[in-house]
Amino acid sequence: MIIDPREAPTPTIAGDVVSPDGTGSAGAPLRQSNLWRDAWRRYIRNRAALAAGVVFILMLLFVIVWPIISPYDPNEIDFSARSQPPSLEHPFGTDTFGRDLMTRAAVGGRVSIGIGFAATIAILLIGVTYGSISGFVGGRLDNGMMRVLDALYGLPYLPFAIIVTQIFGNVTFWTMVVALSIVSWFTTARIVRGQVITLKENDYIRAARAVGARWHRVLGRHVLPNTLGVLIIAIFLELPGVILGEAILSFIGLGISPPDASWGQMANEGRAAYRTSPHIIAVPSIMIATLILSANFIADGLRDALDPRTRET
Amino acid sequence: MALLDVTDLRTHFFTREGTVRAVDGVSFSVEKGKTLGIVGESGCGKSVTALSIMGLIPKPPAKIVSGSVLYDGRDLTTLSERQLEDVRAREIAMIFQDPMTSLNPTLTIGTQITETIRRHYDVSQKQANKKAIELLEKVRIPRAPERLSDYPHRFSGGMRQRVMIAIALSCDPKLLIADEPTTALDVTVQASVLDLLDDLRHEYDMSMIIITHDMGVVAEAADDIVVMYAGQVVEHASTLELFDNPEHPYTEALLGALPQLEGANVRQGRLTAIPGRPPDLINPPEACRFGPRCRYAGSDDCTVNEPQLREIRRGHWVRSAHPASERSGSRVPEQVG
Amino acid sequence: MTKLIIRRLIWTIPVILLVIFMTFILMRQIAGNPFRTSERAIPVEIQRNLERKFGLDKPWYEQYWQYVQNVATFDLGPSLVLRNRDVNDIVKEHFKVSLELGALSFLFAFFFGVLIGALSGLRANSWVDYTAMFVSNVGYALPSFLVATLLIYFFALQWDVGLPTSGWDTWQSKILPVIALGLAPMAAFARLVRGTMLETLQQDYIRTARAKGLRWRRVVGLHVLRNSMIPVITAAGPTLGFLITGSFVIEQIFAIPGIGRYYVTAVTARDYSVVMGLTVLLAIIVILANMVVDILYGFLDPRTRDART
Numbered sequence: 022m023i024i025d026p027r028e029a030p031t032p033t034i035a036g037d038v039v040s041p042d043g044t045g046s047a048g049a050p051l052r053q054s055n056l057w058r059d060a061w062r063r064y065i066r067n068r069a070a071l072a073a074g075v076v077f078i079l080m081l082l083f084v085i086v087w088p089i090i091s092p093y094d095p096n097e098i099d100f101s102a103r104s105q106p107p108s109l110e111h112p113f114g115t116d117t118f119g120r121d122l123m124t125r126a127a128v129g130g131r132v133s134i135g136i137g138f139a140a141t142i143a144i145l146l147i148g149v150t151y152g153s154i155s156g157f158v159g160g161r162l163d164n165g166m167m168r169v170l171d172a173l174y175g176l177p178y179l180p181f182a183i184i185v186t187q188i189f190g191n192v193t194f195w196t197m198v199v200a201l202s203i204v205s206w207f208t209t210a211r212i213v214r215g216q217v218i219t220l221k222e223n224d225y226i227r228a229a230r231a232v233g234a235r236w237h238r239v240l241g242r243h244v245l246p247n248t249l250g251v252l253i254i255a256i257f258l259e260l261p262g263v264i265l266g267e268a269i270l271s272f273i274g275l276g277i278s279p280p281d282a283s284w285g286q287m288a289n290e291g292r293a294a295y296r297t298s299p300h301i302i303a304v305p306s307i308m309i310a311t312l313i314l315s316a317n318f319i320a321d322g323l324r325d326a327l328d329p330r331t332r333e334t
Numbered sequence: 335m336a337l338l339d340v341t342d343l344r345t346h347f348f349t350r351e352g353t354v355r356a357v358d359g360v361s362f363s364v365e366k367g368k369t370l371g372i373v374g375e376s377g378c379g380k381s382v383t384a385l386s387i388m389g390l391i392p393k394p395p396a397k398i399v400s401g402s403v404l405y406d407g408r409d410l411t412t413l414s415e416r417q418l419e420d421v422r423a424r425e426i427a428m429i430f431q432d433p434m435t436s437l438n439p440t441l442t443i444g445t446q447i448t449e450t451i452r453r454h455y456d457v458s459q460k461q462a463n464k465k466a467i468e469l470l471e472k473v474r475i476p477r478a479p480e481r482l483s484d485y486p487h488r489f490s491g492g493m494r495q496r497v498m499i500a501i502a503l504s505c506d507p508k509l510l511i512a513d514e515p516t517t518a519l520d521v522t523v524q525a526s527v528l529d530l531l532d533d534l535r536h537e538y539d540m541s542m543i544i545i546t547h548d549m550g551v552v553a554e555a556a557d558d559i560v561v562m563y564a565g566q567v568v569e570h571a572s573t574l575e576l577f578d579n580p581e582h583p584y585t586e587a588l589l590g591a592l593p594q595l596e597g598a599n600v601r602q603g604r605l606t607a608i609p610g611r612p613p614d615l616i617n618p619p620e621a622c623r624f625g626p627r628c629r630y631a632g633s634d635d636c637t638v639n640e641p642q643l644r645e646i647r648r649g650h651w652v653r654s655a656h657p658a659s660e661r662s663g664s665r666v667p668e669q670v671g
Numbered sequence: 672m673t674k675l676i677i678r679r680l681i682w683t684i685p686v687i688l689l690v691i692f693m694t695f696i697l698m699r700q701i702a703g704n705p706f707r708t709s710e711r712a713i714p715v716e717i718q719r720n721l722e723r724k725f726g727l728d729k730p731w732y733e734q735y736w737q738y739v740q741n742v743a744t745f746d747l748g749p750s751l752v753l754r755n756r757d758v759n760d761i762v763k764e765h766f767k768v769s770l771e772l773g774a775l776s777f778l779f780a781f782f783f784g785v786l787i788g789a790l791s792g793l794r795a796n797s798w799v800d801y802t803a804m805f806v807s808n809v810g811y812a813l814p815s816f817l818v819a820t821l822l823i824y825f826f827a828l829q830w831d832v833g834l835p836t837s838g839w840d841t842w843q844s845k846i847l848p849v850i851a852l853g854l855a856p857m858a859a860f861a862r863l864v865r866g867t868m869l870e871t872l873q874q875d876y877i878r879t880a881r882a883k884g885l886r887w888r889r890v891v892g893l894h895v896l897r898n899s900m901i902p903v904i905t906a907a908g909p910t911l912g913f914l915i916t917g918s919f920v921i922e923q924i925f926a927i928p929g930i931g932r933y934y935v936t937a938v939t940a941r942d943y944s945v946v947m948g949l950t951v952l953l954a955i956i957v958i959l960a961n962m963v964v965d966i967l968y969g970f971l972d973p974r975t976r977d978a979r980t
Contacts, residue, residue, distance in 0.1 A: 168682075171682075171686065171961075172685070172686040172689045172690070174909070174957075174961060175686050175687075175689075175690055175954050175957050175958040175961065176690060176693070176954060176957070177912065177913075177916035177917070177950065177953040177954055177956075177957050178913060178916065178917060179916060179917040179919060180916060180934060180949070180950050180953055181694075181697075181950070183934070183935070183938055184694070184697050184698065184938065184946070184950070185697065187938055187939070188697060188700045261812070265814055268814055268816075269814070269815075269816070269917075269919075269920055272816050272920055273919050273920055273923060273931075273935055274935065275935065275938075275939075288814075288816060288817075292816075292820075295820055295823075295824065296828065299820075299824060302817075302820055306813075306814060306816070306817035306820070307817075309814050309817070310809075310812045310813045310814065310817060311812075313811075313812035313813075313814075314808060314809065314812035317808060317811065317812060318808070
């Protein structure tokens with residue numbers, strides 16, 4: 022949604038120069054630098070981003086693995102065990118129907134994260150296509166496409182998402198994906214277009230074209246690899262937004278129909294009982310918050326790692 | 335008494351990778367009404383020296399660890415930020431290298447000039463405007479009164495640099511520090527800016543420090559020259575003396591690298607470059623810092639101990655174990671100036 | 672300058688038309704109409720009469736054109752489901768509330784966000800910075816309904832500080848909802864401002880400003896702030912739009928009589944006029960917010976004034 026903070030760069034004093042024979046300053050041997058490896062190294066040095074990455078992967082593992090090995094059925098109702106706070110048997114407690122929350126959280130996570138990834142990929146596909154065509158072709162087509170985009174920006178997010186979900190009658194997994202991606206791709210398109218335009222003006226692109234390289238080669242070999250970094254960051258920026266969107270829609274009752282769970286759905290169910298059993302609404306909310314938090318830190322870390330200009334003091 | 339006296343200045347940058355000793359024992363002085371040129375390649379510490387004088391180094395990573403900067407009897411390194419703010423522009427002014435980014439794009443140049451004036455003098459906006467117009471005319475910007483309300487993006491590079499000069503002169507400073515003032519400009523514009531600086535300097539009876547890597551610029555503009563390498567002063571002499579009788583191997587190489595239109599090397603067709611790279615300033619060598627690149631360094635003292643700056647002739651200082659006049663087979667040069 | 676403003680104003684018209692069009696088309700895609708999906712089974716003839724009365728039997732382009740004309744005269748039509756109520760009435764009663772909620776949340780988010788961000792940026796890497804950014808990161812990640820629930824849980828249930836958790840009448844009742852809605856945008860602003868300030872502080876012209884001997888207060892207050900705020904203003908527009916139009920969840924939790932709950936029920940009941948009317952209105956708000964931002968941008972950044980749009 023919004024640009025993120027950067028650390029103050031340190032001034033670079035002569036010292037990291039590579040001379041033609043491969044030796045560095047004052048004769049010391051220098052390692053060959055690889056852009057991706059450098060980025061990886063920089064990323065790992067950022068402790069917050071590293072921790073976030075670990076948390077993110079752990080969450081993915083949780084939602085994938087736990088439903089398989091859990092002794093409980095997420096939809097099994099057991100009124101004798103309802104609204105229990107977290108215990109050894111039910112580490113996250115149970116909800117008002119007696120269903121194990123940990124299993125439901127994992128199953129719900131599959132849905133929420135699944136929608137998140139699917140919608141994010143859809144957003145990227147639409148956004149990249151729109152943005153790169155607009156940026157690459159330029160001229161009046163670009164102008165026109167940007168005007169349309171400006172108009173689309175005028176659509177209020179939530180109301181439109183609501184309307185789109187209603188078009189299909191039942192709200193299902195894919196309905197959500199479509200609805201959320203339709204209203205969220207604009208920013209990505211704009212970013213991609215900006216990137217493409219910057220790269221287009223870049224001298225080495227001009228050089229490639231001057232030598233007569235075909236446009237698809239220019240696009241594939243020169244433009245896209247540079248945009249890759251921006252895209253990876255975009256994934257982790259869009260993901261939280263989509264997950265939040267799904268959560269909100271489910272929370273106001275327009276989400277996936279029960280008994281299928283998503284985190285937003287679970288939060289909705291827990292709403293009534295928050296006074297007596299706050300854990301019912303707390304569990305899915307904290308899951309959402311954790312995912313969003315880690316995605317944000319990952320995005321920050323990636324941004325710092327992939328942009329060679331920013332460094333930590 | 336010199337106007338500015340820098341003694342053993344050391345400015346270090348404390349970074350995660352280590353302490354960068356950007357300025358490591360620099361001393362020189364500037365006389366009233368004279369111009370000092372500081373030359374050296376990128377990264378040798380000349381800009382950091384200038385910023386240290388003004389107290390403009392970025393304080394978190396950088397720090398003046400030792401040394402003194404005496405101006406008008408006061409040591410600037412001991413002043414508080416507030417006190418330094420009074421000195422800047424009013425006593426010592428500075429212009430920077432890149433005119434395209436040195437002006438605030440969201441304020442008119444009129445504002446940027448008058449705010450300086452009104453900061454140091456108690457005058458009304460109207461009076462400040464009037465002074466600003468005078469200054470713009472002095473730096474030869476046409477249609478000055480109309481241009482006052484223009485934004486920087488309406489000016490070309492050369493004109494922006496003139497505006498910077500106008501700002502620098504607005505409070506009648508006694509010393510002007512020009513950090514690579516012409517590097518970012520075309521050659522023809524360079525000449526006019528240098529001329530302008532020269533005229534103004536005489537008119538305002540100002541001293542000047544001009545920092546550059548261009549030997550041609552410094553030959554024209556400076557009375558005395560300091561040659562810096564790897565954070566240290568390696569040679570210091572008057573301009574004529576330096577160009578006629580360079581002592582330090584580095585200086586010789588710099589002069590040898592100048593393209594010649596006539597003379598012995600013309601037919602060679604190649605520019606002599608200096609092989610190698612400057613040392614890493616996080617761990618500078620204990621020995622002579624120029625050693626690895628020096629033609630004359632053998633297996634003698636300069637590979638172990640750092641040569642000290644010594645006065646080889648009156649007014650001519652050099653930091654080398656192999657100055658030109660001490661090499662075997664060289665005649666003793668005639669003192670110039 | 673005025674040319675810029677006029678040009679932007681003129682451009683909003685086709686945008687609004689496009690929005691109405693898109694809403695219209697989308698609504699028509701939703702299967703069913705209000706008279707066939709209601710709980711009470713309505714005989715077919717009466718259905719047809721009702722359809723004719725509300726013009727639903729005409730071809731879509733006629734309906735669309737009719738609607739546009741209506742909008743131009745501020746007639747948003749009658750509600751199709753709630754008898755005897757016009758969309759305009761609903762709007763008048765409830766839209767004010769949502770507008771106020773959105774605006775207050777925006778002011779809260781903007782004011783505190785910029786403040787925190789600026790402090791963080793000026794004291795980068797200090798404990799002030801780390802704490803502020805930590806809080807901001809967490810605040811940004813928490814879904815608004817979680818924040819709302821937490822606030823209610825603590826401020827109303829655990830500690831009785833006299834802050835009501837429902838309704839929208841006294842000023843006390845507005846505090847919790849505004850915080851709940853505005854916390855995430857506040858965090859976003861704080862992060863953004865910190866970033867832009869750090870970037871601006873690195874710029875050459877700030878070094879020039881200091882070299883002129885200007886007092887640090889002025890350097891920050893004028894030079895740094897003015898340049899830093901440009902991207903922030905750009906982000907502020909959509910944020911304001913989002914806050915006004917996306918407060919449905921908060922309205923539900925705090926029982927605030929805004930348009931949020933009307934919107935949801937109207938969509939499920941296929942009440943075309945209410946949905947259309949509210950959506951169009953919301954869209955106009957968003958477009959206006961964006962337009963104001965664009966104009967402000969022109970004021971702040973003189974370079975864009977000369978560039979051709």
